[in-house]
Amino acid sequence: MIKTTTISEQGEQTIQDFIHTLTIHENLNPKTLKEYASDLKHFIGWFENTEHQEEVVVFHIEDVATPTLTRYQEAAQKVMELKPATINRRLITLKRFFEWAASESRIRRDPSKPVKLIPEEKVSPRQMTDKEEAALIAAAEHGGSLRDQTILILMFHTGLRTMEVCDLAPGDIQIGNRSGQLTVRSGKRNKQREVPLNAACKAALEKYLAELPPDSPYLFPSEKTGDRLTERALRHLIQKYMKAASLEGLSSHDLRHRFGYVMAENTPLQRLAQIMGHGSLGTTMIYVKANRADLQSEVKK
Numbered sequence: 001m002i003k004t005t006t007i008s009e010q011g012e013q014t015i016q017d018f019i020h021t022l023t024i025h026e027n028l029n030p031k032t033l034k035e036y037a038s039d040l041k042h043f044i045g046w047f048e049n050t051e052h053q054e055e056v057v058v059f060h061i062e063d064v065a066t067p068t069l070t071r072y073q074e075a076a077q078k079v080m081e082l083k084p085a086t087i088n089r090r091l092i093t094l095k096r097f098f099e100w101a102a103s104e105s106r107i108r109r110d111p112s113k114p115v116k117l118i119p120e121e122k123v124s125p126r127q128m129t130d131k132e133e134a135a136l137i138a139a140a141e142h143g144g145s146l147r148d149q150t151i152l153i154l155m156f157h158t159g160l161r162t163m164e165v166c167d168l169a170p171g172d173i174q175i176g177n178r179s180g181q182l183t184v185r186s187g188k189r190n191k192q193r194e195v196p197l198n199a200a201c202k203a204a205l206e207k208y209l210a211e212l213p214p215d216s217p218y219l220f221p222s223e224k225t226g227d228r229l230t231e232r233a234l235r236h237l238i239q240k241y242m243k244a245a246s247l248e249g250l251s252s253h254d255l256r257h258r259f260g261y262v263m264a265e266n267t268p269l270q271r272l273a274q275i276m277g278h279g280s281l282g283t284t285m286i287y288v289k290a291n292r293a294d295l296q297s298e299v300k301k
Contacts, residue, residue: 011044011059018100039093046072061101066111069094073115084118091117125286128258132247139245148237150208151220152255157201159259159276160184162231162252168219170212175202184277193277260287 015037022028022036044059047068069091076087091112098112133156140149155165167186174181180197197205212219222229238252256276263272264287273284 007041007044007048008058011041011048014059014061015040015044018097021100021104035089036093036096039090040097042090043072043094046075050075061098062107064098064111066114069112069115073118077118084120088117088120091115125257126249126254127261128250128254132245132250133258135245136241136247139241143244144237144241145223146208146211147220147223148241150204151234152238152241153204154201155252155255156258157198158182158195159256159263160195161256161277162234164277165220166218166229166231166234169217170209170219172219173197173205173209175206180205191277191279193274195275257287260284264288 018040019033019037022033047064048057048059073087073091076082076090095110095112095115098107098110101107102110137149137152137156140152151165154160160168164184164186168182168184172183172185174183175197180202181194182197184193184195216226218228220229221227222233235252238255242248242250260272260276263275264284267275269281269284269288272278272287273281276284278284
C-alpha cells in the first residue's frame with residue numbers, strides 16, 4: 001500500500017491548485033473534496049515512489065501519459081488488490097483531474113481519456129422485510145418523538161438519502177387534497193427533483209407540520225440545537241430504533257433500498273430512477289434484478 005503522505009511539494013501544490021478550483025467553481029461538499037485529494041495523493045505517491053523505483057522523481061503533471069495510468073490501474077488490481085469500486089473511484093478522480101489540467105493549459109492533451117473503468121458486478125443490497133419495517137416503525141412509535149416517527153415514514157415512502165432528509169425545509173413540502181409532493185434541492189450531483197407523496201406520507205407530514213414551529217428553517221431540525229439535523233445524528237437515531245427493534249445487519253441506507261425494492265415491483269424503470277435521483281439506470285436495475293431473482297426462487301420452490 002502506498003503511503004500517501006510521502007509525496008513531493010510539487011505534487012502537494014498541484015493537488016491544492018485542483019481542489020482550490022473545485023472549491024471556487026463547484027458546490028461540492030467537504031467530504032467529496034477530501035476524497036479527491038486522497039485519491040490524487042495515492043496516485044502521486046505511486047508515481048513518485050513505485051513507478052520510478054530506480055531514481056528520485058518529482059511529480060510533474062505533463063510527465064503522465066496514458067500508459068502510466070494503465071500501469072497504475074494494473075498495479076491497483078494485481079499488486080494492491082483493491083476492489084473494482086475503489087479503483088474506479090480513483091480513476092474517475094484522475095479523469096476529472098486531467099480534464100481540469102487540460103482546461104487550464106497545464107497539459108496539451110488529456111492522457112486519461114482512453115483509460116476505461118473496470119466492469120463492476122452490481123450486487124443487490126439486502127432486502128428489508130415487511131416485518132422488519134413494521135418493527136422499526138413500532139419502535140419509533142413506542143419510544144420516539146413525532147419528528148423521529150415522521151422521518152422514518154418519510155424515508156420508507158420516498159427513498160430519500162440521509163443528506164436529502166436533513167436538508168429539507170418546510171417549504172419543500174406541497175400537500176393538496178388529492179396529491180402531494182416534496183422537492184429535493186440537495187440531491188446527489190446537486191440535481192433537483194420532485195418526489196410524489198403517498199397517503200401514508202401525507203398523513204404523517206400533515207400531523208407533524210401542525211406541530212412544527214412556523215419559523216423553523218428545516219423540516220426536521222435538531223431537537224437539541226434547533227439547527228440542521230446532521231447526517232451523523234440521523235444515522236445514529238435510526239440505529240437506535242433498529243437496536244430497540246432487535247434488527248441486525250441493517251443501516252439507514254437500507255430504508256432507501258426498501259423503497260427501491262417495493263417500488264420496482266410496479267414502477268417503470270425510468271420513472272423509478274427519476275424518483276430516486278439515480279444518474280444511471282444501471283443503479284436502478286439492481287432492484288429489478290433482485291425482484292426477478294426472488295420470483296425465480298419462488299417458482300423453483
